Amino acid sequence: MARGNQIQKLMSDVQDPSDFPPQSEAPGLRLLDSSLRCTICSEFFDGPVTLKCGHCFCSLCIRQSLSEKQECPACRESEVSEGHLRRNPALEEAVSAWKQCRSYLLQLLEDSSRQDAESSVPSKKRKFDDESRSATCADSSAVEDSRNHSGSHTNTPGQPDDIVGCPLCGKNVRYQNINSHIDKSCKDEPTRTPPSSKSQWDNILGSKSQVKSSTKRGKERALSEEMDSPLPIKSYDTLKDKTVRELLLEHELPTTGDRRTIIARHQRWVIIYNANLDKTRKIRKSLSFLRRNLRDWETQQKNKTKHDIQNTTAYQIQQKSEFDMLVEAARPKRASSSIQTASSRHGHAAPSDRSSSRLRTASSSPVVDTIVVDSEEEK
């Protein structure tokens, strides 16, 4: 019952294209909403990247998928790899604009349908429309401004002192400053007043403060450049445990666990790190956020990995009936093993190696050092 409630809660929380009226009532809205979504996760594109076949996915989704299988999930184009991924900033902008106006649009639709139902007085409706249009103007201009004023918009506020919301960081910026604000990746210093003559002189003469700030900027640049180059994908088979641990240490990640754990950890780190780089600088997550993300992922994984049985004798006693059953099941098979192997070659399906090897373990050598039990899917 509790589970049912949980699913209900999640369902009501989920946004999907069906929030909009069907095609017949609101042409294109559902389609627009669904076309801005990744086909792997069904969420809006998060750091969209394009493969060489042209299909587009969230960076994290496609990187995960490619780590399983090197093909395009949509068209099965093979021989694609992480190296083919190209960022798609135009789509990313479109998604962020759509996210901004989505709830507003839904509100409008709801209002207008309610008003239709009430069959309100026309004058009232027009007033509402005017309000909505002015609001839309503000929104759309903010979005369009980010495209470097490529065209002339009738809706752009003409006054340089108008305050507009930055489309990237949402901060209110003067219209005359919005371009430089965006050019500086929203990192502009809050110098609204023109620089004093003293500071201008300092600029020319190179005072102490200037030197200080320039070194600081240099440091910042180095830091951001460090975040700019994607991590290479390692072939772990050629690396020793020690090397893998060093790779983890480089990024201040924990080095605990056996070889499998640390390799999985590093693999996952490379994926989330590189996926983060495919986002606009402004919305990138900090490294500490990514580390937390990795830790959460690992705790989630832990619940379904193999666990070793420490006390083997106790386990054997506990599972005796099952072992006996397996021994019994294995016996006739051994008698006709030669026929079995012959038929398995022609066979359609063969039980996986694991299950047959487990059978063998149970039947031939009942005393083993550690018994590995699959609690879930092995991955």
Next chain:
Amino acid sequence: MASISSRRLSKELMEIKNDGCPVGINLVNADDFSTWLFTIEVMGDSLYQNEQFTLQFRFDQQYPISSPAVQFVVTEGRQAPVHPHVYSNGHICASILGNEWSPVLSVIAVCVTLQSMLASCKEKHRPIDNDRYVKHAPENPKKTRFHYDGEFTV
């Protein structure tokens, strides 16, 4: 923050509830994000007329990156269809459930594929290695390494 798998599944469920299932496929049970049940019938002219089967989907946390575990239910009086790619324990030998799985596929896409697999059947018989397989099959069909012989590809 709900996991990616449950968010994706909730969207699929939403779509099923809004748009309904394709003809012949019905959602029986989806109380959580680990197991879903569907009934499946083959419409029109086929060897499976008036037969109804139950499909079980099991999802792990990696869905949709990893494929769901799909099989026919063979308990409580339910039978798996007699088909050259369906074992009597309900396991299905279909490439899209194994190495041909793609994360853009969905639960409904799998249902439709299996429906068409049944519809295109020309002769009702079990896979040749049925008895041997069923005897040693793992509980979860995803642990079987099937060999796809190309008769049935999607």
